[in-house]
Amino acid sequence: MTTSPLADPYDARLALGVTGPLAELNRAGVLEAADVHVARRVTALAGDDDPLVALAVAVAVRAVRSGSVCVRLAEVAAEEESGTTWPDPGVWQAAVAASPLVSGPALLHLEGDRLYLDRYWREELQVCDDLLSRPRDEVAGEPTGLARVFPAEGYDEQRAAAALAVTQSTTVLTGGPGTGKTTAVAGLLALLAQAAEEAGDPAPRIGLAAPTGKAAARLEQAVRGEVAKLPDPADRARLDGLTAMTLHRLLGSRPDTSARFRHHRDNRLPHDVVVVDETSMVSLTMMARLLEALRPEARLVLVGDPDQLASVEAGAVLADMVDGLGQRDDVRIARLATSHRFGRTIGALAAAIRDGDDEEVVTLLRRGDENLEFIETDAPAEPLRDLLLPRALGLREAAQVGEADRALALLDQHRLLCAHREGPFGVRHWNRQVERWLSEETGEGIWSDWYPGRPFLVTANDYGLGIFNGDAGVAVGAAGDLRAHVAAVGGAIDLSPARVSDVDTLHAMTIHKSQGSQAREVTVLLPDPDSRLLTRELLYTAVTRAEKLIRVVGTEESVRAAVRRQVRRASGLAERLRAGQGNTAATADD
Numbered sequence: 001m002t003t004s005p006l007a008d009p010y011d012a013r014l015a016l017g018v019t020g021p022l023a024e025l026n027r028a029g030v031l032e033a034a035d036v037h038v039a040r041r042v043t044a045l046a047g048d049d050d051p052l053v054a055l056a057v058a059v060a061v062r063a064v065r066s067g068s069v070c071v072r073l074a075e076v077a078a079e080e081e082s083g084t085t086w087p088d089p090g091v092w093q094a095a096v097a098a099s100p101l102v103s104g105p106a107l108l109h110l111e112g113d114r115l116y117l118d119r120y121w122r123e124e125l126q127v128c129d130d131l132l133s134r135p136r137d138e139v140a141g142e143p144t145g146l147a148r149v150f151p152a153e154g155y156d157e158q159r160a161a162a163a164l165a166v167t168q169s170t171t172v173l174t175g176g177p178g179t180g181k182t183t184a185v186a187g188l189l190a191l192l193a194q195a196a197e198e199a200g201d202p203a204p205r206i207g208l209a210a211p212t213g214k215a216a217a218r219l220e221q222a223v224r225g226e227v228a229k230l231p232d233p234a235d236r237a238r239l240d241g242l243t244a245m246t247l248h249r250l251l252g253s254r255p256d257t258s259a260r261f262r263h264h265r266d267n268r269l270p271h272d273v274v275v276v277d278e279t280s281m282v283s284l285t286m287m288a289r290l291l292e293a294l295r296p297e298a299r300l301v302l303v304g305d306p307d308q309l310a311s312v313e314a315g316a317v318l319a320d321m322v323d324g325l326g327q328r329d330d331v332r333i334a335r336l337a338t339s340h341r342f343g344r345t346i347g348a349l350a351a352a353i354r355d356g357d358d359e360e361v362v363t364l365l366r367r368g369d370e371n372l373e374f375i376e377t378d379a380p381a382e383p384l385r386d387l388l389l390p391r392a393l394g395l396r397e398a399a400q401v402g403e404a405d406r407a408l409a410l411l412d413q414h415r416l417l418c419a420h421r422e423g424p425f426g427v428r429h430w431n432r433q434v435e436r437w438l439s440e441e442t443g444e445g446i447w448s449d450w451y452p453g454r455p456f457l458v459t460a461n462d463y464g465l466g467i468f469n470g471d472a473g474v475a476v477g478a479a480g481d482l483r484a485h486v487a488a489v490g491g492a493i494d495l496s497p498a499r500v501s502d503v504d505t506l507h508a509m510t511i512h513k514s515q516g517s518q519a520r521e522v523t524v525l526l527p528d529p530d531s532r533l534l535t536r537e538l539l540y541t542a543v544t545r546a547e548k549l550i551r552v553v554g555t556e557e558s559v560r561a562a563v564r565r566q567v568r569r570a571s572g573l574a575e576r577l578r579a580g581q582g583n584t585a586a587t588a589d590d
């Protein structure tokens, strides 16, 4: 982790009134003021004045903030690059084990060197328990109808995946972009609907869900598209009119709390089949809420790409499930490997990134071809100007003559993706820079947020307007008479700019925000090699957003640093799932 010392004594990031190791680490930029305050408060409440315990609480809080479910005390020192000294792990662990915070009405849980805050420990145990207590295999053998649903050559992977998901009550279905996950899901749903009909049962209640509104809208469209391709009209009729929604909606959001839902263990979801797409973006907490709300006999299909960036909130549940369940012999993971969508070399590049082979990644990038381009530079401004300005001018021109469809089509042609929001490699900087170039080129200043050809990204769901977080749009018309045209999943929507308040300019976007979307050409701007955001998962996610061309702008060092640095989210879930170690500890403690 790169950190910078906080020199100014009035810096708001400094925790006031604190001394000792916590203060030092806060000054060194290793701990945030919030980590320090929580640690002090919690230890004071428990009457524990051991500074080692306070330090452990602070790093546990910090771990959750950076996406981990727990902290490995033995690994803190090794993962820290700031030159700070840390306690000896054995001594540290013993101090924590002796704390009333662990032994009393536990606020902390220590398992080996894994230290958990209570809430996350409970959620991890619950997810493990709920998953492992779901019924195991039902029918053995190949389901009838496979050949009807997937009659064509080349669908072996989908056939195998659907066959597996028919026989298991819980299936994790993994695959990179365009590997036919949605196609497999459509086939599976057709098989389940047929089986219900043949058994004289009512049609299965199917819940399709995704973590974000945009992903849910895309899922609905993709599943409907694949259902429409099913060869047998009876299959198409059985699955007519499927809809998808966000996980929050499926579980029933409540106005009073964002952590609890209308559906839970005592008020289960009515569905017979629940399919979750983009599961890599689902946090541990959301997975806990989903699993407790499912009826035990409901079928669960978790679809996603475990190599992508994990959820914004704590957990790497999909990757943990693939890892943990993958080592059991009573659950099988359905894996799709062959991409049916993008250029062969983009697939090869994505695979080399996933495998951590930086040599191969650099070789592929330098070799280049019609799908791959490497602009090897530490001065990206000039090449980016050449790339971005003509596109921005094209959008402006289409927008000014009122050609909304053309403007929206241009928008899908290219995306500039950045790792950061702020700073010289950040989205904000490049959005401003493109606007400056536009002003220089046209001689017209940009004085308002809204201008002809302004590309924008919707940043909040608005069910009333039918636009979702992640939808893109363009301001079309003459200055002063602009309309915001949004490329919503069901078709373009034309709105007054005043109605779409939650938007960001989209000359550039973060890789995190790009998850779940694609563009014909993608340019990814890599930050300095020591940026802590620069990771294998980030580069993989960026590269797999491209349909036809991926262009990497940065230095060889940054490429290698990205490929070598893996996001290591500490969690005990994979280990628990593998070992089948559920809630015995939790109930004993309750």
Ligand SMILES: Nc1ncnc2c1ncn2[C@@H]1O[C@H](COP(=O)(O)OP(=O)(O)OP(=O)(O)O)[C@@H](O)[C@H]1O
Pocket (backbone or CB within 6 Å): 154, 155, 156, 158, 175, 176, 177, 178, 179, 180, 181, 182, 183, 184, 222, 226, 340, 341
């Ligand atoms: N076995 C196959 N052979 C040929 N084409 C296929 C096959 N499976 C799927 N396709 C087609 O490839 C495209 C991508 O498939 P699909 O949308 O199911 O993939 P996906 O994994 O869900 O993609 P993403 O995760 O990127 O949304 C679709 O047009 C689909 O019809």
